[in-house]
Amino acid sequence: MSNANPARGMRDFLPTDVRRREYVIGIIKQVYESYGFEPLETPAVENLETLTGKYGEEGSQLIFKILKRGEKLSANDKELADLALRYDLTVPLARVVANYRNDLPKFFKRYQIQPVWRADRPARGRFREFFQCDVDAIGSKSVIIEAEILSAASEILQRLGFEDFEIRLNHRELLRALLDKAGISESQHNDALVAIDKLDKIGREGVSKEFAQRGIDDEAGNNLFDLFERISRIGAEIKKDGFNINGEILAELTGFLDSLNNEWDDVLDQLKDILNLSGIDDSHIIIDPTLARGLSYYTGAIMEIVLTGGDFAGSIGGGGRYDELIGMFGKEQIPACGFSLGLERIIVVMTERNMFPADLQNASADVLVTIWNEDSAGESLKLANDLRSKGLRVLVYPEADKLGKQFKYASQVNAPFVCVLGETELAENKVTLKNMQSGAQETVSREDIVKKIQS
Amino acid sequence: MSNANPARGMRDFLPTDVRRREYVIGIIKQVYESYGFEPLETPAVENLETLTGKYGEEGSQLIFKILKRGEKLSANDKELADLALRYDLTVPLARVVANYRNDLPKFFKRYQIQPVWRADRPARGRFREFFQCDVDAIGSKSVIIEAEILSAASEILQRLGFEDFEIRLNHRELLRALLDKAGISESQHNDALVAIDKLDKIGREGVSKEFAQRGIDDEAGNNLFDLFERISRIGAEIKKDGFNINGEILAELTGFLDSLNNEWDDVLDQLKDILNLSGIDDSHIIIDPTLARGLSYYTGAIMEIVLTGGDFAGSIGGGGRYDELIGMFGKEQIPACGFSLGLERIIVVMTERNMFPADLQNASADVLVTIWNEDSAGESLKLANDLRSKGLRVLVYPEADKLGKQFKYASQVNAPFVCVLGETELAENKVTLKNMQSGAQETVSREDIVKKIQS
Numbered sequence: 058m059s060n061a062n063p064a065r066g067m068r069d070f071l072p073t074d075v076r077r078r079e080y081v082i083g084i085i086k087q088v089y090e091s092y093g094f095e096p097l098e099t100p101a102v103e104n105l106e107t108l109t110g111k112y113g114e115e116g117s118q119l120i121f122k123i124l125k126r127g128e129k130l131s132a133n134d135k136e137l138a139d140l141a142l143r144y145d146l147t148v149p150l151a152r153v154v155a156n157y158r159n160d161l162p163k164f165f166k167r168y169q170i171q172p173v174w175r176a177d178r179p180a181r182g183r184f185r186e187f188f189q190c191d192v193d194a195i196g197s198k199s200v201i202i203e204a205e206i207l208s209a210a211s212e213i214l215q216r217l218g219f220e221d222f223e224i225r226l227n228h229r230e231l232l233r234a235l236l237d238k239a240g241i242s243e244s245q246h247n248d249a250l251v252a253i254d255k256l257d258k259i260g261r262e263g264v265s266k267e268f269a270q271r272g273i274d275d276e277a278g279n280n281l282f283d284l285f286e287r288i289s290r291i292g293a294e295i296k297k298d299g300f301n302i303n304g305e306i307l308a309e310l311t312g313f314l315d316s317l318n319n320e321w322d323d324v325l326d327q328l329k330d331i332l333n334l335s336g337i338d339d340s341h342i343i344i345d346p347t348l349a350r351g352l353s354y355y356t357g358a359i360m361e362i363v364l365t366g367g368d369f370a371g372s373i374g375g376g377g378r379y380d381e382l383i384g385m386f387g388k389e390q391i392p393a394c395g396f397s398l399g400l401e402r403i404i405v406v407m408t409e410r411n412m413f414p415a416d417l418q419n420a421s422a423d424v425l426v427t428i429w430n431e432d433s434a435g436e437s438l439k440l441a442n443d444l445r446s447k448g449l450r451v452l453v454y455p456e457a458d459k460l461g462k463q464f465k466y467a468s469q470v471n472a473p474f475v476c477v478l479g480e481t482e483l484a485e486n487k488v489t490l491k492n493m494q495s496g497a498q499e500t501v502s503r504e505d506i507v508k509k510i511q512s
Numbered sequence: 513m514s515n516a517n518p519a520r521g522m523r524d525f526l527p528t529d530v531r532r533r534e535y536v537i538g539i540i541k542q543v544y545e546s547y548g549f550e551p552l553e554t555p556a557v558e559n560l561e562t563l564t565g566k567y568g569e570e571g572s573q574l575i576f577k578i579l580k581r582g583e584k585l586s587a588n589d590k591e592l593a594d595l596a597l598r599y600d601l602t603v604p605l606a607r608v609v610a611n612y613r614n615d616l617p618k619f620f621k622r623y624q625i626q627p628v629w630r631a632d633r634p635a636r637g638r639f640r641e642f643f644q645c646d647v648d649a650i651g652s653k654s655v656i657i658e659a660e661i662l663s664a665a666s667e668i669l670q671r672l673g674f675e676d677f678e679i680r681l682n683h684r685e686l687l688r689a690l691l692d693k694a695g696i697s698e699s700q701h702n703d704a705l706v707a708i709d710k711l712d713k714i715g716r717e718g719v720s721k722e723f724a725q726r727g728i729d730d731e732a733g734n735n736l737f738d739l740f741e742r743i744s745r746i747g748a749e750i751k752k753d754g755f756n757i758n759g760e761i762l763a764e765l766t767g768f769l770d771s772l773n774n775e776w777d778d779v780l781d782q783l784k785d786i787l788n789l790s791g792i793d794d795s796h797i798i799i800d801p802t803l804a805r806g807l808s809y810y811t812g813a814i815m816e817i818v819l820t821g822g823d824f825a826g827s828i829g830g831g832g833r834y835d836e837l838i839g840m841f842g843k844e845q846i847p848a849c850g851f852s853l854g855l856e857r858i859i860v861v862m863t864e865r866n867m868f869p870a871d872l873q874n875a876s877a878d879v880l881v882t883i884w885n886e887d888s889a890g891e892s893l894k895l896a897n898d899l900r901s902k903g904l905r906v907l908v909y910p911e912a913d914k915l916g917k918q919f920k921y922a923s924q925v926n927a928p929f930v931c932v933l934g935e936t937e938l939a940e941n942k943v944t945l946k947n948m949q950s951g952a953q954e955t956v957s958r959e960d961i962v963k964k965i966q967s
């Protein structure tokens with residue numbers, strides 16, 4: 058008798074789990090398809106060299122490597138692995154774009170919802186196999202892309218039932234302009250960004266300390282923090298009064314950058330255009346100059362979606378423009394902008410907030426048909442097929458058994474109705490229909506069963 | 513610049529490929545759900561020990577093993593791997609049944625459609641990552657299970673558009689009874705079954721030779737082959753005349769087994785019941801006493817579905833009852849019956865036979881909306897969102913560009929319609945709608961677009 062648990066950090070998805078995932082994925086796919094994004098799937102297994110060097114040193118440690126096989130696995134070989142499990146969906150996308158450039162349209166908009174594997178230490182909410190849910194648009198530098206990506210993400214969240222989401226929007230070049238203007242030299246920009254990324258968690262004092270440790274000028278830091286605080290006040294004020302919050306923030310940023318110097322006008326215009334074109338209500342989107350996002354490959358707009366409500370605050374998605382990454386397997390640079398929804402986190406929050414439709418809970422069947430005895434089994438199966446042809450999901454009790462046991466099984470699988478086809482019913486060409494919730498029973502003609510069940 | 517190909521034996525699924533797979537999987541799921549089967553998903557990665565010893569010596573060679581990580585990977589360790597990729601869906605099911613026995617209903621009917629990985633030598637139609645599509649019902653020995661599994665598989669094939677499928681039905685115990693009766697001793701049964709399994713390919717002469725090589729009595733072999741030929745003749749005859757083909761075959765088998773000895777009546781009754789209860793038309797199901805099916809774990813009914821038409825003859829699914837396998841991770845034996853549809857082969861045949869709906873080919877969007885210039889981009893996006901809210905899939909050209917280029921892109925992505933929103937159209941609150949197939953253009957009011965596109 059072996060251990061029957063799934064491997065460490067891996068999960069089995071029992072029927073209710075699968076249904077919940079499929080419900081969320083179904084809405085995501087429907088919305089992305091309505092925006093013309095197309096599905097892409099890549100294999101779980103990639104050549105190790107495809108992944109090597111793409112995820113930094115820390116990432117490399119987390120790649121699951123696959124042992125060479127047969128004669129390829131020689132004892133003297135230093136490299137024991139030749140393949141590896143997919144680590145994210147971006148590197149495979151870059152590989153696909155390079156490999157099928159001529160088969161893909163000029164602008165390739167794809168979504169991809171597949172598991173990835175990381176040999177991380179498992180923890181609450183952190184698994185070694187988890188789904189990523191990426192959307193990327195390739196081939197255009199236009200902000201129409203950013204606007205549509207945010208618009209789609211916003212529609213997905215609304216259709217899933219989220220009301221307390223806030224899209225935070227920033228721009229890498231704006232951030233660098235602010236750092237410049239504040240007096241932080243370009244060589245210190247990356248250090249500063251790493252520290253600013255923690256502003257949410259460690260506050261102004263914490264970031265100030267990090268600035269000091271990294272030798273960033275005190276006054277420069279204060280210039281920046283003062284600006285951030287003014288903008289944060291605008292955010293807080295507007296929520297009460299209904300002003301044009303993002304307009305005020307943009308004005309503040311324009312002032313800080315110096316309106317006489319229009320070097321940065323293009324970046325501010327991009328943000329304005331994204332806001333306007335996305336059509337997202339101001340209550341769900343805000344320009345946040347403190348948003349840094351860790352990944353170094355972003356080159357333009359960056360965005361993050363957070364839930365602001367109560368116990369479940371935190372990020373449920375993020376992305377941005379990365380114009381210099383997708384060409385890594387090819388000869389040319391290809392502009393790209395992408396967004397990743399935190400599918401696993403969305404499912405956790407929806408579960409804790411009871412946001413799934415009630416009928417996902419008892420979805421194994423709409424009705425159970427009983428078997429009276431072996432001779433009448435054929436009649437029960439015919440009835441079942443008849444009900445299926447009318448669109449019902451029908452479970453047949455697989456054996457002739459005591460009715461009590463058959464009702465008990467119906468409860469166990471949460472079937473809301475049971476059709477009893479006993480001797481009397483067969484003789485009269487009728488069915489006794491039991492409502493499992495109310496316990497009510499009535500004898501109805503076969504034609505009326507579907508109507509009764511649906512009402 | 514790295515190699516951009518997928519790893520050996522692995523496939524990328526571009527949008528049209530994904531859509532085809534999803535079309536087939538969608539119908540399979542819908543039908544299985546209508547029979548009360550529930551979805552199960554298990555992780556791609558299993559503990560190596562979970563898989564070890566489950567697939568025979570040949571199978572063991574084909575398991576992809578995952579290298580240990582960090583300090584676990586010591587140079588002195590003989591075992592370099594601790595995890596492995598899922599090799600089939602049956603062992604994970606057995607593990608799940610053992611692990612969640614108390615959470616699962618008494619009868620657990622599950623379907624599972626997930627990839628498996630085998631380090632096989634890639635060949636035409638043979639991949640190292642491929643989908644399996646299994647349905648299994650656990651907990652009952654009743655033939656109602658077999659009947660429903662066949663009925664569901666038959667419905668799936670019909671809904672996919674297959675007309676030339678034939679279900680071959682046999683029973684492991686019937687086979688053994690026939691061997692006994694023919695005069696083949698029990699110790700030679702397995703040898704005989706291995707040879708009979710090849711009857712389709714190598715014919716009576718070939719199997720006779722193998723019998724001789726394995727020391728099986730010549731007369732016993734001839735008894736058996738004569739029976740098989742009589743039954744084969746019944747099959748051929750009936751197809752012309754519309755007799756009760758399976759009734760005739762059962763009568764022939766009963767005669768051969770000796771009607772005075774009713775030891776085997778139960779097995780013949782099981783086959784009769786499966787035929788009757790499944791409700792499948794005689795033109796699609798036939799009792800075939802030569803069907804052996806390789807896997808040794810079957811204990812009762814065995815079945816296979818073949819396509820009989822023209823170039824694409826061959827098996828597209830198979831299964832049977834295996835009452836002694838599913839308990840491998842637990843303490844108790846649990847009866848089970850399962851069926852596996854050959855998803856990859858079904859997709860190949862459907863592609864070659866052009867069985868996919870035409871609109872899967874140009875499914876990236878129902879309509880492309882053009883961008884006239886940067887100032888009117890907002891209007892184009894509004895129009896797009898309006899059309900989406902009415903259920904259309906809408907692609908927006910991401911940039912202001914020459915109209916000719918935008919039409920060219922619409923062709924490239926097979927969008928059947930283009931909405932042009934130019935200066936005149938904006939002024940008049942209308943849209944020019946171009947039918948990309950006919951080339952016809954007409955100016956319509958915004959309200960009429962959806963109607964025009966759908967008609």
